[in-house]
Amino acid sequence: MNEAKLHELRAETAQLDSAGLVEWAWQQFGAKVAVASSLGAEDQVLVDLVSRVAPGLPVFTIDTGRLPEETCDLLQATLERYGLRIEVLFPAADDVELLVSEHGPNFFRRSVDDRRLCCQVRKVRPLRRRLAGLSAWMTGLRREQAQTRSQLERIEWDEGNGLLKINPLADWSQEQVWDYIRANKVPYNSLHDRGYPSIGCAPCTRAVAAGEDVRAGRWWWENPEHKECGLHR
Ligand code: SF4
Helix, strand or coil, X not given: CCHHHHHHHHHHHCCCCHHHXXXXXXXXXXXXXXXXXXXXXXXXXXXXXXXXXXXXXXXEEECCCCCCHHHHHXXXXXXXXXXXXXXXXXXXXXXXXXXXXXXXXXXXXCCHHHHHHHHHHHHHHHHHHHHCCCCEEECCCCHHHCHHHCCCCCEEEECCCCEEEECCCCCCCHHHHHHHHHHCCXXXXXXXXXXXXXXXXXXXXXXXXXXXXXXXXXXXXXXXXXXXXXXXX
C-alpha cells in the first residue's frame, strides 16, 4: 500500500474512538480482518470491544506450548464470559520436536538469536500461517508499552506480512486500560495482580519490582531494544 492510501485511511478514521475503529475495520474487511490476542490486558479490552460492536470479527490466539497455567485459565474464562469463538493456533508439532531435540527445552536463554529462533517456531510461524489471506490484522499494542513501540500508529502498513495492521488502543495509557477493565469487569490474567504487567511464555516472564518498566519482566536477560518476539517487528 502506498503512503497516500495509508494517509487517506488514517484521515477517514481519525475521529473514531477505539470501538469505532474496531467497527470500521469489521465493516471494511469482514472476515478478512482478525484480532491477534495474546490475552494480555490490552487484548482483553480489545476482545470486550469486539463483543460489543463486531461480535463476528474473528479472534485468534497462539498457544506456544509454554504458556502459564493462569493464561490458560484466562482463555477459559474469556470464552465463557463472551461466548465468542477464539481460534487457538499451535506451532507445527514437527517444528517443535526438531527444535527441542536439537537445542533442548530452554536453549532460548543462550543468546538473542536462540531466543528469536524459539519465538519464530512457536509464535511467528503460526501467526504467519493465519495472516496469509487476511487483508488486515488487529492488535492491542500501545505506544507507551515499550521503546520498540513508541512510533506506533493506529493504522499501519505491515510490510513484513503484507497487510494492514490496526492498533485501536495505540494511544491509550496503562491507566485507561485498567480503568476500562475495572469499569466493565473484563476478565484478566491473575498474574497481573502478582506483579506481572506484561505476560508471555512462562519461562520468559517474571514479576517486576515497583517502578520498573512494564516490559522489564519479559526476556529480562536481554537489552530493551531486542525485546520483541518477532510478532511485532
Ligand atoms: Fe520460546 Fe520464550 Fe519466545 Fe515463548 S517467549 S516462544 S518460550 S523464547
